[in-house]
Amino acid sequence: MARIGMEAQAVIAMRLAGMAGFWETPPSEFVRMVAEKPQAAVEAVEAATLAAIRGGSADEVMHAGLREIGRHTAGNFARLSQMGPSFGAEQAAQ
Template sequence: MRQRKGTHATPADLIGTSVRFWMLIAETQSVIAMRTLGMAGLWSVKPTERRRMVEEKLPAFTEAAMAAGTAAFHGKRPDQVMDAAMRPLGKATRANSKRLSRRGVWRR
């Protein structure tokens, strides 16, 4: 994202943040769906998936909080702070979605 020198976000800045937010939501929902199907025995997941989904939360949210705090400390606009917080979460959800989608449905 290009950082503007102005103190106010443009409509394009806000639309970009909104699109990134909704992409994060969609990726998160797909990961939840695939993991739920995996626990029901309908999606191919590794046996370590349950442990993984718990263990990944703290590092991801810690990184997001640190990124948002750093952006706020440096005087970034609210949309830039939100983008900074979403970046590590989006990275994690994108990786999970990609990894889980490759495994696919159980073949019976």
């Protein structure tokens, strides 16, 4: 859960920096950040439900749901981290 929290905060920071023009993000990022939430929630609930149906303990059910959320936060973090700051390229060219 700590990893998910840190990745989520970093993703939020990079997206906010992208909105301000300080991080290289495509225009589609702003739609993506809203559109991905329902899908991630469905996948997490689905995984948790399957774990519960299989007779998993409360910890196993929670872990199954969080694994899906973590997959999304890790993917977003890795993708956005590759983009980097947008002001660096302009300064390097000068």
